[in-house]
Amino acid sequence: MSRSIPRPSLPALEQKATWLSLLLLAVSLHVFEAALPSLGPWFKPGLANIATLLALVLLGPSAAAMLAVWRVIVGSFLIGTLLTPTFIISLAGGVAAAIAMLAAWRLLPGITLIGVSLIGALAHMTAQFVTVESLFIHQQALYYLLPPLLLLSVVTGWINGGLAAYIVSQLEESD
Amino acid sequence: MVTLASENGSGQKLWCGLWRWLKGSWTDRTVLLISLAGILYAWQWIHAEAGAGPAMVEIYHDKVLLARYPFPEPGKSIHFDAEGELGISGILIDSEGVHFSSSPCRTQYCVLNGRHSKGGEVIACVPNRILIAIKGSHINGSHYDAIVE
Numbered sequence: 001m002s003r004s005i006p007r008p009s010l011p012a013l014e015q016k017a018t019w020l021s022l023l024l025l026a027v028s029l030h031v032f033e034a035a036l037p038s039l040g041p042w043f044k045p046g047l048a049n050i051a052t053l054l055a056l057v058l059l060g061p062s063a064a065a066m067l068a069v070w071r072v073i074v075g076s077f078l079i080g081t082l083l084t085p086t087f088i089i090s091l092a093g094g095v096a097a098a099i100a101m102l103a104a105w106r107l108l109p110g111i112t113l114i115g116v117s118l119i120g121a122l123a124h125m126t127a128q129f130v131t132v133e134s135l136f137i138h139q140q141a142l143y144y145l146l147p148p149l150l151l152l153s154v155v156t157g158w159i160n161g162g163l164a165a166y167i168v169s170q171l172e173e174s175d
Numbered sequence: 176m177v178t179l180a181s182e183n184g185s186g187q188k189l190w191c192g193l194w195r196w197l198k199g200s201w202t203d204r205t206v207l208l209i210s211l212a213g214i215l216y217a218w219q220w221i222h223a224e225a226g227a228g229p230a231m232v233e234i235y236h237d238k239v240l241l242a243r244y245p246f247p248e249p250g251k252s253i254h255f256d257a258e259g260e261l262g263i264s265g266i267l268i269d270s271e272g273v274h275f276s277s278s279p280c281r282t283q284y285c286v287l288n289g290r291h292s293k294g295g296e297v298i299a300c301v302p303n304r305i306l307i308a309i310k311g312s313h314i315n316g317s318h319y320d321a322i323v324e
Contacts, residue, residue, distance in 0.1 A: 141297055
């Protein structure tokens with residue numbers, strides 16, 4: 001009368017393992033960035049986004065979107081900001097970046113991980129400002145800060161995209 | 176000479192490798208150009224919007240304007256206590272600029288943000304919901320830019 005538990009296929013297990021490894025990488029980078037000395041108010045280099053880019057290429061759009069959300073939840077839990085304003089701002093930025101990157105990946109012909117990362121970085125920064133303005137500060141003067149930070153996002157987005165492309169090429173070579 | 180040549184060779188290889196991974200496609204570069212154009216236009220627009228007239232410091236809590244001060248003359252300063260969600264943020268305005276002198280927030284990013292003095296600059300304490308915005312561009316009657324007064 002014993003019921004056998006259906007075993008997942010090897011490719012499905014491999015995919016889950018890859019997703020979990022990328023989640024661990026993303027959470028580690030999230031915590032590492034939180035521990036870094038501030039590079040300026042409102043600004044972080046967005047290294048954790050590299051894991052989302054890798055998930056996009058290796059596992060597909062839905063896995064990448066889930067990774068972006070879970071990275072913020074687990075990372076915020078570990079650094080003690082879960083359900084604080086910082087968490088809400090991070091989550092808004094992460095979700096917006098994931099949606100923008102998935103849309104760019106699907107809709108823009110010829111785009112590489114560099115362009116996708118750039119669009120994600122811009123979406124992340126803009127969404128954070130919209131969230132802060134609409135939920136916490138309620139002053140449009142806040143947007144005065146946005147252009148210089150978007151310029152920095154362009155730089156970090158481009159470099160992170162290059163790093164992600166490099167990692168993907170190394171993974172493909174090793175296969 | 177051999178060592179130098181090999182160092183040059185490896186340096187060149189490194190730069191080629193970097194260029195290979197960071198050059199992007201034409202689509203990437205088009206996205207970059209459009210983004211840069213949009214950002215610079217927005218920056219210019221904000222500067223024009225916020226930079227006219229004498230410099231004034233505006234202090235807000237949420238939608239409420241708590242105080243509005245011109246920059247004081249050299250040697251004088253203004254201290255303002257702004258009551259926010261967590262407590263009182265101390266704000267100091269002098270002829271050199273404005274900054275948060277104290278804050279009840281945990282991170283203290285607003286205090287570490289330092290002094291600001293240019294039109295269009297903003298300092299915000301998100302946890303305490305206090306925002307300082309500088310409108311206008313002239314401090315004490317003079318207007319400097321990178322080249323001329």
